[in-house]
Amino acid sequence: MRTSLAWLNLTHEKTRLLVAIAGVAFAVILVFMNLGFLGSLSDTAAITYSTINAEVYLISPQALEITTTKPFPIERLYQAGGIDGVKRVMPLYVSYLQWRNVETRQSRALFVYGINPSDPVFLLPDLQKPEVQAALGQVDTVLMDRLSRPEFGPQATGTTTEADGRKATVGGQYTLGGGFAADGTLIMSDQNFRRYFDPFPLNQINLGLIKLNDGVDPLQVVEALRQTLPQDVLVMTQEQITARDRDYWIGATSTGFIFGMGVAVSCVVGVVIVYQILYTDISEHLKQYATLKAMGYRSGFLFNTVLQEAVILAVLGYIPGFIISLGLYELTLRATSGGLPVVMNIGRALFVLTLTVLMCSLSGLASVQKVINTDPADVF
Amino acid sequence: MRTPLAWFNLTYERRRLLTAIAGVSFAVLLMFMFKGFENALYDSQVQLLKVLNGDIIVVNRLKYTMFIPEQFARRRLYQAQAFEGVEAAYPLYTRDGAYWKNPDTKAVRPLRVLAFNPNDPVLNIPEVLAKQEGLKLPWTVIVDEKSRAEVGPRAAGIVTELAEQQIEVIGTYSMGTDFASANGNVIMSDQNFLRYFSDLGPEETERDLNTVDIGLVKIAPGADVNALVAAMRQRLPNDISIVTKAEFVDMELEYWRKNTSIGFVFTLLTTMSFAVGIILVYQILYTDVSEHWVEYATLKAIGYSNRYLLGVVMQQSLILTMLGFVPGYLIALVLYKAATNATGLLMNMTPGRALEILVATVSMCLISGAIAVRKVQAADPAEVFGS
Secondary structure, three states, rough: OOOOEEEHHOOOHHHHHHHHHHHHHHHHHHHHHHHHHHHHHHHHHHHHOOOOOOOEEEEEEOOOOEEEEEOOOOOHHHHHHHHOOOEEEEEEEEEEEEOOOOOOOOEEEEEEEEOOOOOOOOOOOHHHHHHHHHOOOOOOOOEEEEOOOOOOOOOOOOOEEEEEEEEEEEEEEOOOOOOOOOEEEEEEEHHHHHHHHHOOOOOOEEEEEEEEEEOOOOHHHHHHHHOOOOOHHHEEEEEHHHHHOOOOOOHHOHHHHHHHHHHHHHHHHHHHHHHHHHHHHHHOHHHHHHHHHHOOOOHHHHHHHHHHHHHHHHHHHHHHHHHHHHHHHHHHHOOOOOOOOOOOOOOHHHHHHHHHHHHHHHHHHHHHHHHOOOHHHHHO | OOOOHHHHHOOOOHHHHHHHHHHHHHHHHHHHHHHHHHHHHHHHHHHHHEEEEOOOOEEEEEOOOOOOOOOOEEEHHHHHHOOOOOEEEEEEEEEEEEEEEEOOOEEEEEEEEEEEOOOOOOOOOHHHHHHHHHHOOOOOEEEEEOOOOOOOOOOOOEEEEEEEOOOEEEEEEEEOOOOOOOOOOOEEEEEHHHHHHHHOOOOOOOOOEEEEEEEEEEEHOOOOOHHHHHHHHHHHOOOOOEEEHHHHHHHHHHHHHOOOOHHHHHHHHHHHHHHHHHHHHHHHHHHHHOOOHHHHHHHHHHHHOOOHHHHHHHHHHHHHHHHHHHHHHHHHHHHHHHHHHHHHHOOOOHHHHHHHHHHHHHHHHHHHHHHHHHHHHOHHHHHHOOO
């Protein structure tokens, strides 16, 4: 077997190797964190819509995303009910409600979904329980999201507090999460929505949800609806409305820019760290490299060695970076009480690995110049 | 004069020095960027609060952040005026989520309306104070130049719609947006506020001038703010909270730091960037020390003490810090500018912040230097030349 020169070069000095790995690992962590936060922005939209039991959505063209909508007449939804292939139409009311923490007596805005209790609007398993269904129908009773921030206070069933100057009782819980737009969510019946948000009338709705018969192509129904309905509503499939919300979060708010820039700066720092390490290594072993050249090894061999070192550093740094990132993701989930869906997925893990190898190789290429230009005669 | 060994060590190999400086600069830049984003978040949330022209702020007891749309009775302000040392009390009315029509695209975007009596100097913005006379005309407004692009053109003379009623822009001022204001802030007179928001039909909550969002109390020169706050707290009903302006700003910042997901995200990222900065600088110093190992060992063999060597490494790290800090700072200034132009974020570089990062950089250089020098101190001259 050939001597693995790259490996021996790196492991020759243990402390330096450890620091090098730590450097790469931290760059990896920074990239992971930025991507994680960016991902949680787009996931927020996807998570909300994927729990809604509808294939086609009506929304005002003036709406920015689900928490910033503009009401439109419920007649549009009734009109949609007459289209072939439509099984059921359901209105969805949304708004922010000031919820008082029973313990600290401080109010804070919760995001509220108002639904007709007889409509199967959400696919959440908790909502299928008969006792939760019964609670939903009661006066001044609401269901609370387990992933609401702790600042909202006790969330146990039976807790009674005040919301916008009106008594409110928690009748049950579910798990959804509000993401960046909301610190917590509530589900209540449309009748209660009418009570809390008086004088908001129920014939003005924020979202129209359309459930189709099995096997009907949503795109066809969307096409038919667009022809039938006036232009004061947008008609979209679930994928389209999810993409629209995601684009808003990433494009229209500054968050996409901030985290994108975060990734870029972290990568540059990673490149600099690895370059430092490789450059030092090369200048320390310049004599050995020159000797190899004098013995007849080609520049290509030396080039390979440095590149191998770069890739080894990338992989060795990636592993702890990945593991620590998992820990930090968990920490973020806990610190935000699960409200911010920061989760690892395979795509991102692979992307960052590729990015790490690329950035290390880039540093390798930048530092290898010195070896290639080495003239054995000069060195000695 | 003694030979400046540290300086010669560093400048001996030019390329090596440049790389080291670049490394430190990047560490500095990294810290500046993440700290900058964090500061931008906090700064923009309190920029409106900072221009309020009052020494004492009165708000509804429930309003602990600008996100709580609770008002208090205007008579509390009249009561406050009766205290000795109070010069004036101004009511400020706000309306979040008022729909503004972009005159070009005809799309509506929510923004925040600030309204007050145009005879009172309520906001400490010279451009606003100069245009208050014009605000007395019905259906007029001043728009923030730094509103988000979605608001559309904002020059004087533009006629568009606010809350589905006609409105004329009579001028602009410059402030910036925050999360509660959504797309921007527009300023109008209290009388116009009534025209737009007192009769909205059955679907929306209406406003009148009897309830105030933020009360500004201006005190006479020489009066003691804290004593006045204490006296007012004691004698006024407890349906309002009475705080100094500084406390009001701190309260809002506290909310963002402690109670929001966004605050947590930026704290985490800033901490991480500091850790990376330390590792990067350590790496550079360590390299430097190990390159001159032989020379250090020689110095030791001639009889120089460990202390002297520590001094040399520390000097080196200080020089590196200074040389690296300057380009890092300059690049950060350019990037701050770029980020501000691209997003409208309030990326402010203040001397205090630059100093904060400088101190952080120096201390991390010293720490890394101290770690790196241990290798030299452990060096035995005999061993070094033996191999």
